[in-house]
Amino acid sequence: MTVKRGWNFLQTPGPTNIPFRVLNAMNRPAVEFLGPDFVDFSKQLFVDLKTVFKTDGDVIIYAANGHGAWEAALTNTLAPGDKVLIPETGRFALSWSYMADKLGIECEILENDWRHAIDPADVEARLGADTGHEIKAVLLVHTDTGTGITSDVAGVRAAMDAAKHPALLLVDTIASLLTTDYRMDEWGVDVTIAAGQKGLMLPPGLGFCGVNAKALAVADANRTPRNYWDWRERMDPNEFYKAFCGTAPEHLMFGLREALDMIAEEGEDAIFARHFRLSRSVHAAIDCWAEGGALENNAVIPEQRSNSVTTIRVDEKYNPMDIREICRERFNTGLGNGMGKIINTSFRIGHMGDLNEPMIFGTIGAVEASLKLCGIPYGAGGVEAAIASLTANG
Numbered sequence: 379m380t381v382k383r384g385w386n387f388l389q390t391p392g393p394t395n396i397p398f399r400v401l402n403a404m405n406r407p408a409v410e411f412l413g414p415d416f417v418d419f420s421k422q423l424f425v426d427l428k429t430v431f432k433t434d435g436d437v438i439i440y441a442a443n444g445h446g447a448w449e450a451a452l453t454n455t456l457a458p459g460d461k462v463l464i465p466e467t468g469r470f471a472l473s474w475s476y477m478a479d480k481l482g483i484e485c486e487i488l489e490n491d492w493r494h495a496i497d498p499a500d501v502e503a504r505l506g507a508d509t510g511h512e513i514k515a516v517l518l519v520h521t522d523t524g525t526g527i528t529s530d531v532a533g534v535r536a537a538m539d540a541a542k543h544p545a546l547l548l549v550d551t552i553a554s555l556l557t558t559d560y561r562m563d564e565w566g567v568d569v570t571i572a573a574g575q576k577g578l579m580l581p582p583g584l585g586f587c588g589v590n591a592k593a594l595a596v597a598d599a600n601r602t603p604r605n606y607w608d609w610r611e612r613m614d615p616n617e618f619y620k621a622f623c624g625t626a627p628e629h630l631m632f633g634l635r636e637a638l639d640m641i642a643e644e645g646e647d648a649i650f651a652r653h654f655r656l657s658r659s660v661h662a663a664i665d666c667w668a669e670g671g672a673l674e675n676n677a678v679i680p681e682q683r684s685n686s687v688t689t690i691r692v693d694e695k696y697n698p699m700d701i702r703e704i705c706r707e708r709f710n711t712g713l714g715n716g717m718g719k720i721i722n723t724s725f726r727i728g729h730m731g732d733l734n735e736p737m738i739f740g741t742i743g744a745v746e747a748s749l750k751l752c753g754i755p756y757g758a759g760g761v762e763a764a765i766a767s768l769t770a771n772g
């Protein structure tokens with residue numbers, strides 16, 4: 379194996395770069411997790427998370443990855459035999475549906491082409507036709523990390539309201555929280571699912587559910603057997619031990635504290651603007667490479683391109699794994715793989731979390747050099763295009 383020197387560029391769409399401040403905050407001995415100091419510390423975290431989710435509801439923390447938070451959302455609000463509608467944003471919508479299916483939930487996929495955002499009108503039409511209100515929930519992925527496309531959550535809520543449909547709205551913000559504007563209460567979201575290792579800049583291992591009063595009432599009446607995921611258990615005000623159903627993931631929570639402080643220092647609007655700027659510079663580089671005829675941005679409509687991750691389609695004559703392998707082995711740069719039905723015809727560049735301009739220039743340079751080494755035709759000048767975009771976008 380070749381020795382790799384210099385910085386590793388982790389440009390995967392999760393996990394993302396962990397700032398040293400977060401790592402250092404975790405570099406400490408364990409503490410008594412039911413002692414008063416840690417209990418107070420935890421209670422403040424639960425409060426501060428509401429600001430990030432933009433909700434007056436409750437936020438639950440699981441020692442789990444995003445899949446755990448997915449399962450929590452499903453088992454609390456739905457029962458075997460219930461029907462749900464899942465707009466097909468891409469691979470993550472399908473993965474969530476496979477999980478729901480295993481839990482006995484009947485899934486209807488609202489088909490879409492993986493190259494465009496969900497059309498809220500399609501949701502309205504389908505819910506309007508469900509006059510018996512058999513559909514109990516809409517499961518929406520805000521930014522589908524497989525396709526690099528962000529859908530309009532407020533638009534889907536408006537469509538549900540226009541159809542006068544009572545289904546719950548469950549939104550997966552795992553790849554969008556803190557990269558993209560998101561407003562749980564204002565947009566009428568009943569359950570928000572998130573995880574720590576993307577925009578929140580944490581090591582993997584924390585999952586979150588933001589829960590409003592309507593979802594809590596549904597959970598309360600829901601007879602699905604559950605224990606570890608049960609929101610009611612975790613919200614028992616008299617027994618803090620139950621808040622984590624056992625030992626609290628202390629060190630991840632120390633990291634979370636530091637991340638939330640960093641987020642407050644930068645300001646959410648500045649964070650969203652930074653992600654917008656950096657993502658648009660990546661898109662500009664891809665549009666430049668596309669002139670060679672072998673590559674293109676998977677997201678057809680520029681406004682639907684995500685702030686978090688970009689999926690690049692590669693002509694099927696070429697193997698995107700080769701690009702990733704050269705980036706990894708020669709340039710110490712980690713990229714994302716293709717997913718689902720575009721597994722062999724795409725790769726992804728993640729650009730979320732603790733990231734700045736030179737990291738983007740380095741990444742684009744590494745990818746462009748890999749394209750050259752792979753013999754894939756491309757329009758030269760990706761870094762120049764990125765610089766032009768960055769200066770144009772302030």
Ligand SMILES: *Cc1c(COP(=O)(O)O)cnc(C)c1O
Nearest residue numbers: 392443444445470523552553573
């Ligand atoms: C990463 C991701 C997941 C899965 O999260 P894990 O922590 O890997 O379980 C789910 N949904 C979206 C949109 C994601 O980006």
